Amino acid sequence: MNPASASPSPDARTVRRAVAASAIGNATEWFDYGVYAVSVAYITHNFFPGPAGTLLALSTFAFSFLIRPLGGMVWGPLGDRFGRKRVLALTILLMAGATCAIGLLPTYSVLGIAAPVLLILLRAVQGFSTGGEYGGAATFMAEYAPDRRRGFFGSFLEFGTLAGFAFGSLIVLMGETFVGNDAMNDWGWRVPFLLAAPLGLIGLYLRSRLAETPVFQELEAAGKSEKSASMGLKDLVVKYWPSVLTLAGLVIALNVVNYTLLTYMPTYLETVAGLESQTVLTIMFIAQFVMMLVIPAAGALSDRVGRKPLWYASLIGLFVLAIPMFMLLGAGSWWPLVGFGILGLLYIPQLATISATFPAMFPAHVRYAGFAITYNVSTSLFGGTAPLYNQAGIEAFGNPLFPAFSMMAACVIGLVSVRFMRETSGASLRGTELPGTEAPAGSHQVGQLQQK
Template sequence: MTSEHASPAPDARTVRRAVAASAIGNATEWFDYGVYAVSVAYITHNFFPGPAGTLLALSTFAFSFLIRPLGGMVWGPLGDRFGRKRVLALTILLMAGATCAIGLLPTYSVLGIAAPILLTLLRAVQGFSTGGEYGGAATFMAEYAPDRRRGFFGSFLEFGTLAGFALGSLIVLLGETFIGTAAMNEWGWRVPFLLAAPLGLIGLYLRTRLAETPIFEELQAKGQAEESATTGLKDLVLKYWPSMLTLTGLVIALNVVNYTLLTYMPTYLETIAGLPSQMVLTIMFVAQFVMMLAIPFFGALSDRVGRKPLWYGSLIGLFVMAIPMFMLIGQGSWWALLAFGVLGLLYIPQLATISATFPAMFPAHVRYAGFAITYNVATSLFGGTAPLYNQAGIAAFGNPLFPAFTMMLACVVGLVAVRFMRETRGASLRGTGLPGADQPAARAPRGQLQHK
């Protein structure tokens, strides 16, 4: 970019710090969600006693996702107006505070119906904060990353996501191992939720020590950040609805698989496959850890071959393997780990490229809002509700393969969306117009980072 308002490209050390701050903050956010996912049995025991307890606990999980679009509509425009960093500092405080408060809640035996009501309200706060967290963190990381390595650096945001889930599984597994199920049901379930407080403070510290992204600083210098406060949402809906529609299809594919594997699977393995809780937690931790190790590889691969080939391969692979792998899960024992690992590795090419693909679908002045609103609406309807409708579907039809069918349907939707997705490999995120902004910058010499 040759404008007098252009900011210099950040140096390598600054990029690494920005990546670390985004990833660790995101890990904190998703640790909070991951802990709830592997604690459904404890939540049911303490807040939803009765035959419908598991469905009610999963409904509370789903409810937080219905709040996420509201968070996206509030935090997204604020992030485009006042900056990515400020909003991300507020969202991590809200998430960590709400999660810690869950760990302090009196149970149903103490408060009666007030206990699950308070739990639901705190889950709503979590959903509201996450509505701004994820889109903001992805935008922040994408705008800091160099154009030709955005896939690699951006993959570390999802490395943080999986680290949060894996840490939640590990802590609950350690609790089950050392103090036992009875103690975990009585008081031990609180410990992982209380750990959110120090983790949130660490994430907040790292985020507040970074400057705003160079791209947002350019918007401020040209007065376009102020303009987005009044015209951003109107421009988003009227001019960029094709990008919103395409992103919706991609998010449906991404998050039906994501929340089936990462949040519903512990419940499925324990209640449907009949595995003991310690084995379930071990499977979740090992599989998530392997996925963590694989994700930077696929991020770097997307910088070489493009995002679309990885998405096509992932979606087709999941469609073909969903039913065989869920049948293998039904064999129990360590066959479940193998099956979950296969599905997880097939899913990773999508997850690894979110930060490199989704923010590039919108110009800078509506990027945070476009990503946050579209992503969270689609996730709230089809992703976060996956544990609930999968459990209800199995109960209604008596078919343990029901989650495989939902994943296959989501993959079909995703394949249609990828057909209309523009390739973002090498694209610059600078500028305020979409046409041409997401075309590969192919003329830069190999190994040289291009900053327009």
């Protein structure tokens, strides 16, 4: 594209608003997953009574991820054709509405089998909306951020992720502290789910005040957004399959670790390590809060040294220390906080660079679809199912280190994928061609259309 025809880069205030809108929407999405993760005991009690209740509750969590690829296939092409902003407005409404509705559901004691069926249906709605929400939010933020600071600004999307998890842990911890476990089992578990409604409205308000991304405006001006819906999926398979395979491997590594640490860990610490519920909630909140503080620094560092060195450091560190840290999780006292904290900090370099790395692997006219579909297929198969297969593995083999082995296997897949990943630090996201093979952060040739 001719630089002269490019739309002007957004000012700093607009970029900050775009970052806030993306992060708050993402926080709403992951607030739900965080609340569900730390409420598995309550969900089991109210919807899945019986000896297999915990596995059924985790299966319901995993089921929503099986719907996510469908959401990606629907929302992704729509986002490439009609705009990122419009699709994100719809997905956040669906997500917040379904989460709030869970807080209003009658329990098994009232409706019988209909109660868990309704819960599963609402989780399916959440999965469908999330299939467009996460890929769209990452694309939206990446296309607004300046090229040379995309890692820093993009890290705030995952700041929102951790904020959602941490806020969910904090709300449930406050409930346990002030009203007690019995009240939480009876009615208190509903409150965190109901809070999704105001969070979703705040995110929707912020998003509605923003214009479309400069990149999408250029696509519209060039008439290429109309082509995206019909040609996007075909282009992904025929022209961009190497990027699809590389991203799939990276997502496997990322999300096996993510859902083992941030979603399955409360269940693991209670059922395997034998910790009290309030202790588990405290550990989760402290570790997630510290991770929130660190993540912007990791994003900024990726702008200076590149994304690939951070991914290598994270994957190698997790592979080497997974078993020792999981041994600390069962050591009693506050050693689980140390083990979980170290694993969480080793994971941060991956988490901090998602929205700076993954959208840049596809050209603009198939970016939303490429990211959303590939990300959600890999996540549904290997990420969202992590709590279920980790718990099942422990019960089948009687080995509490099973989750460490699954993380190590995912890290091996990730290391192979990083080898084929383009270095996207400093590269421009404008235009309909893929970024160059290498784009050093100090290069004056890349990203020239969007430099400040």
